[in-house]
Amino acid sequence: xxxxxxxxxxxxxxxxxxxxxxxxxxxxxxxxxxxxxxxxxxxxxxxxxxxxxxxxxxxxxxxxxxxxxxxxxxxxxxxxxxxxxxxxxxxxxxxxxxxxxxxxxxxxxxxxxxxxxxxxxxxxxxxxxxxxxxxxxxxxxxxxxxxxxxxxxxxxxxxxxxxxxxxxxxxxxxxxxxxxxxxxxxxxxxxxxxxxxxxxxxxxxxxxxxxxxxxxxxxxxxxxxxxxxxxxxxxxxxxxxxxxxxxxxxxxxxxxxxxxxxxxxxxxxxxxxxxxxxxxxxxxxxxxxxxxxxxxxxxxxxxxxxxxxxxxxxxxxxxxxxxxxxxxxxxxxxxxxxxxxxxxxxxxxxxxxxxxxxxxxxxxxxxxxxxxxxxxxxxxxxxxxxxxxxxxxxxx
Amino acid sequence: xxxxxxxxxxxxxxxxxxxxxxxxxxxxxxxxxxxxxxxxxxxxxxxxxxxxxxxxxxxxxxxxxxxxxxxxxxxxxxxxxxxxxxxxxxxxxxxxxxxxxxxxxxxxxxxxxxxxxxxxxxxxxxxxxxxxxxxxxxx
Numbered sequence: 001x002x003x004x005x006x007x008x009x010x011x012x013x014x015x016x017x018x019x020x021x022x023x024x025x026x027x028x029x030x031x032x033x034x035x036x037x038x039x040x041x042x043x044x045x046x047x048x049x050x051x052x053x054x055x056x057x058x059x060x061x062x063x064x065x066x067x068x069x070x071x072x073x074x075x076x077x078x079x080x081x082x083x084x085x086x087x088x089x090x091x092x093x094x095x096x097x098x099x100x101x102x103x104x105x106x107x108x109x110x111x112x113x114x115x116x117x118x119x120x121x122x123x124x125x126x127x128x129x130x131x132x133x134x135x136x137x138x139x140x141x142x143x144x145x146x147x148x149x150x151x152x153x154x155x156x157x158x159x160x161x162x163x164x165x166x167x168x169x170x171x172x173x174x175x176x177x178x179x180x181x182x183x184x185x186x187x188x189x190x191x192x193x194x195x196x197x198x199x200x201x202x203x204x205x206x207x208x209x210x211x212x213x214x215x216x217x218x219x220x221x222x223x224x225x226x227x228x229x230x231x232x233x234x235x236x237x238x239x240x241x242x243x244x245x246x247x248x249x250x251x252x253x254x255x256x257x258x259x260x261x262x263x264x265x266x267x268x269x270x271x272x273x274x275x276x277x278x279x280x281x282x283x284x285x286x287x288x289x290x291x292x293x294x295x296x297x298x299x300x301x302x303x304x305x306x307x308x309x310x311x312x313x314x315x316x317x318x319x320x321x322x323x324x325x326x327x328x329x330x331x332x333x334x335x336x337x338x339x340x341x342x343x344x345x346x347x348x349x350x351x352x353x354x355x356x357x358x359x360x361x362x363x364x365x366x367x368x369x370x371x372x373x374x375x376x377x378x379x380x381x382x383x384x385x386x387x388x389x390x391x392x393x394x395x396x
Numbered sequence: 397x398x399x400x401x402x403x404x405x406x407x408x409x410x411x412x413x414x415x416x417x418x419x420x421x422x423x424x425x426x427x428x429x430x431x432x433x434x435x436x437x438x439x440x441x442x443x444x445x446x447x448x449x450x451x452x453x454x455x456x457x458x459x460x461x462x463x464x465x466x467x468x469x470x471x472x473x474x475x476x477x478x479x480x481x482x483x484x485x486x487x488x489x490x491x492x493x494x495x496x497x498x499x500x501x502x503x504x505x506x507x508x509x510x511x512x513x514x515x516x517x518x519x520x521x522x523x524x525x526x527x528x529x530x531x532x533x534x535x
Contacts, residue, residue, distance in 0.1 A: 049487070050527065183525065191492045270527040272527055345492035346492065347489045347492040349527070351488070352506075353506050353507045
């Protein structure tokens with residue numbers, strides 16, 4: 001048994017033993033659970049992939065004369081101004097003004113909110129265009145200027161939903177190519193795509209949210225951030241394997257961190273043909289080895305994690321809930337799965353390569369004493385289910 | 397019998413050379429087997445051609461000498477499709493769409509994505525699917 005304080009003391013003294021979630025299984029197999037739980041202080045987990053439900057608050061400071069922005073665009077991408085005079089929220093999935101979207105199907109979606117966020121973090125010069133109706137205290141009605149992230153007072157990433165615990169494997173049961181947020185899916189189940197770091201993914205290493213909670217410190221694209229709430233659509237109450245691993249989406253985290261501290265290689269705009277834009281982010285989360293149970297759960301392997309294969313031509317859009325079958329991440333990583341007797345080629349939208357890089361970077365930061373763990377101030381709900389939206393007539 | 401070799405070439409045709417049947421002469425006069433991957437020759441504009449030529453070293457050298465008598469630039473590095481390592485995140489999304497296996501998982505442990513240019517048939521599928529714009533065409 002260890003406490004957060006003891007682990008942080010070991011980190012501070014430069015003596016913390018830190019392994020990645022990719023390394024810990026073999027270490028525990030070799031040393032035994034009891035010895036390993038005494039020796040190891042932290043297991044680092046990570047993920048890198050497209051994460052819709054990302055965005056950022058930007059504060060521009062006041063111009064002379066002042067403006068109360070009622071509409072604003074950064075690089076022609078609309079930002080939400082209904083916050084304050086010069087505060088905006090820029091969302092990752094916002095399209096650029098004038099993008100033909102899917103008018104000429106499939107649209108290319110070359111630039112949008114996710115790309116603005118990437119360019120901001122990369123320190124590029126961006127254009128702000130804002131309009132206002134003018135008030136006595138904020139008389140300016142139109143503003144066009146150029147800025148970098150360094151000119152802003154604050155650039156704070158606020159992501160209502162990241163780190164999906166597990167996720168669907170998308171397949172196309174129809175006779176035409178479909179374009180989805182899970183990528184291009186060829187007809188007759190020719191290919192399938194998944195999107196998870198599997199055994200390295202944060203919430204798969206803490207399936208019951210015993211140590212990752214509100215207040216947990218996270219590595220968000222290189223910046224020190226934290227979990228500020230349960231993520232939107234957090235629903236840990238779904239079906240689980242006998243080992244307690246969710247067999248579908250389940251838990252999510254809401255994350256925040258200072259974008260000025262982020263590294264551009266871990267903040268990448270995403271263009272999904274025929275679907276839209278998004279943002280790919282690198283997230284690393286440390287798991288404190290408080291006891292044997294916590295350590296045991298970090299020993300999860302790809303072969304023990306099951307993901308549902310879902311038809312994105314009908315069952316996903318029509319919300320039928322049908323699952324064709326479950327496959328393990330070990331099967332998915334082999335590049336081929338079998339679905340009802342047919343072999344299907346598999347691709348990944350999540351980068352295990354980058355996730356490994358992040359898990360190692362975070363492990364190094366902790367070993368150097370540059371990253372501290374925090375005990376959650378509250379925990380994520382375990383048993384909630386996701387509610388559908390009922391479309392109904394107005395009640396009299 | 398002299399051994400044959402295959403070389404991948406990218407030819408750039410300036411505007412004045414676009415309408416000359418150069419490839420015909422490579423086949424007819426220089427005994428070369430050609431396999432065209434991709435061509436973009438627009439009347440009144442410049443043109444590009446990516447192809448394999450197979451033949452003896454001597455025939456290929458003579459064929460190339462013939463091509464050089466025109467104002468055609470020969471690029472032997474075969475880079476019609478370029479992957480920018482700095483933009484690639486190694487997610488592996490492109491791999492199933494690549495019909496020739498040029499894009500592949502190079503290391504099962506790290507899941508690093510490798511790009512073997514020699515295997516690329518220039519179908520451009522990777523350019524269409526890559527969410528990060530890591531693959532691009534030279535023309």
